Amino acid sequence: MVDQKLIExxxxxxxxxxxxxxxxxxxxxxxxxxxxxxxxCNFENASYGLAICAERCAVGCMxxxxxxxxxxVVVASxxxxxxxxxxxxxxxxxxxxxxVTLVDSKTSLVxxxxxxxxxxxxxxxxx
Ligand code: THU
Numbered sequence: 001m002v003d004q005k006l007i008e009x010x011x012x013x014x015x016x017x018x019x020x021x022x023x024x025x026x027x028x029x030x031x032x033x034x035x036x037x038x039x040x041c042n043f044e045n046a047s048y049g050l051a052i053c054a055e056r057c058a059v060g061c062m063x064x065x066x067x068x069x070x071x072x073v074v075v076a077s078x079x080x081x082x083x084x085x086x087x088x089x090x091x092x093x094x095x096x097x098x099x100v101t102l103v104d105s106k107t108s109l110v111x112x113x114x115x116x117x118x119x120x121x122x123x124x125x126x127x
Pocket of ligand 1 (some may be wrong): 019022024025026041042043044051052053054055082083084085
């Protein structure tokens with residue numbers, strides 16, 4: 001099922017991205033199991049390796065609000081790219097069978113639709 005509100009949230013927060021070094025703007029929106037939405041964008045640093053991805057920014061926002069179970073994620077970017085490996089591991093900490101929908105910000109169209117398990121089978125876990 002297409003979660004249009006979550007798509008719009010990801011497209012909106014993408015506009016807040018701070019990416020003067022890569023010029024690659026990313027927005028992520030997470031819906032938790034109670035239905036609330038949390039947003040994040042990438043923010044870069046003059047020390048390049050310190051860049052924080054949009055997905056991890058959104059996860060931090062969710063956790064800081066006291067929620068720990070992801071129901072769905074939408075990531076918006078130019079071309080609708082998939083989350084990087086680090087973000088996959090961080091997302092997988094908070095659920096395995098939620099959906100990850102990718103949206104091309106140029107067209108606002110969905111480019112791909114995955115489950116978390118598809119994106120990171122065999123994720124590292126201590127528990
Ligand atoms: N980026 C994200 O925000 N999410 C990803 O999953 C991959 C990459 C950001 C990090 C950096 O600011 C820019 O995209 C280029 O790599």
